[in-house]
Amino acid sequence: MTNIELVPQRSILNIIINNTFKIACLFILLLSLSCSNEEACAYLPNTEPDPSIHCNLQSELNLSTGIDVGGNVIPPGKGIIDPFWRVINNPPLLNCTSPLVSTINGSAYLINFANFGADAWVNQTGTTTLAPIDLGTSDSFGCNNALNNEGVRVPYVFERPFCIIEDTCIDFNFSLKGDDQVYLQLIDNATNAVLSTSPTYIWTSTEAQNWTESNLCLSAGSYSIRAFLVNTNAIVLGFSMLGNLTTGNGDASISNNIEGCCVNNVISVLNILEENCDGKFDSGSDQLGSGWTFNLKDASGTIIRTETTDANGDAFFSGLANGTYTIEIVNQTGWLPSNPTTGTATVTVSNNQVELLQFFNCRA
Incomplete structure (x- = not known):
């Protein structure tokens, strides 16, 4: 007589569950290896990478002007754009008819x-000079910026x-130089603080200005160096900045935002x-x-930040994540x-x- 060993019902259930789990894991693994369409990929779990792990x-x-991702100096020329620096305002100009105005685009x-x-004019060895206008190596601008309400x-x-x-x-x-005047600021993008x-460099009357900070402690977040370049003589304008930013104790905790470690979209208001x-x-x-x-x-209509325009009529919303935003003016009495x-x-x-946005208001 053959002995038949009965398998407990609970053991059979465990075998089914274990095998089902293994098959499901294998299915997900195969999808992750061969995911090539949206329908299949939709079944994969959402595994957004931790920026602190995957960032460089x-x-x-x-942070010098005119430097590429590899730290090499980029030669100047028509249509050549800095990969890191950008222009975040578009101030009004006085009676300007230059066709180069059309190149002011951020x-x-x-x-x-x-x-x-390399070291003449406002050039500095190890950098390339920047301008908000596509002047190349030979053009001049011939326009002056408007005055603000303080006559500046x-x-x-x-x-x-x-x-x-x-x-x-x-x-x-x-180290900074500029034509006609330039100064720099370190900004916390989340608060605009x-x-x-820096000291102000004035063309022809000062040596290159040095701006130094030591052991300045900052919280994790998005930051910027801002340069304020003033044109006063209606011929040409530009500035250069040379130098590195380092962590005081040598820890690897800073990165270019172009690598995706943090997003720094800007909405600028004039x-x-x-x-x-x-x-x-x-x-x-x-x-x-x-x-x-x-x-x-x-996108839900919730107010998430408020800014007040400065003496130049500018307000900057920097350090913004990707998304849709609405800018709303708070009306003042006597204006519409x-x-x-x-x-x-x-x-x-x-x-x-x-x-870059502009808001116009008329007297009520």
């Missing part, structure tokens, strides 16, 4: 006015973002107060609207929005984009 973290960043162009030597030329504002992935302390020693300000309501800035009659409040709303008439503008930004 460093203990030192070269890009920082690599130039060399009159093809000067409105600067072009450049921004060089970077990321701090873990809390750290930093050191830097930057100014953390440090607020203009009109007298004749023609939808453009008229020097001598129109004003730059300083001290006005603008709200930033997310004329363009856009709703007093709001909705934009979608991604991939470290700069969006």
Whole structure:
């Protein structure tokens, strides 16, 4: 008589569960190896990588103007754009008819006015000079920026973002030159707080200015070096900055935002107060609207940030994640929005984009 060993019902159930689990794991593994269409990939779990693990973290960043991803100097020329620096405002110009105005689009162009030597004019060895206009190596601009309400030329504002992935302390020693005037600031993009300000370089009257910080401790987040470049003589403008930013204790915790470690989209607002309501800035009659409040709303309509325009009528919303946002002006007594008439503008930004907006207001 053959003995038949009975398998308990619970054991049979365990065998079925274990085999089913193995088959499911194998299915997911095969999908991950051969995922080539959206329908199949939709079954995979959402495994967004941890930026602190996958980013190219460093203990030192070269923040100089005109440097490529590998740290090499980029030669100037027509249509050559800095991969890290960008222009985050578009100030009004005085009676300007130059066709080069059309090249003002948020890009920082690599130039060399009159093809000067590496250390002549505002050039510095180890950098390339930047301008908000595509001047190449021979063009001049011939336009002047408008005056703000305090009688001061409105600067072009450049921004060089970077990321701090873990809390750290930093050191830097930057050298700057500019035509006609330039100064720099270190900005916390989340709050627009100014953390440090450089001396001002004035063309022909000062030596290259050095800007130094030591053991400046910063929390993880998005930061920028901003350059404020003023044009006063209507011929040419440009600036250069040379130097590295390092962590004080050598820890690898900083990175270029272009590598995806953090996103730094920018929405820039220029607020203009009109007298004749023609939808453009008229020097001598129109004003730059300083001290006005603008709200930033997310896609759900929730106010997530508020900024006040500075003396130049500018407000900057930097360090923004990819997404759709609405900018809303807070009306002031005696004024009505004329363009856009709703007093709001909705934009979608991604991939470290700069969006330049203008708001016009007429007397009520």
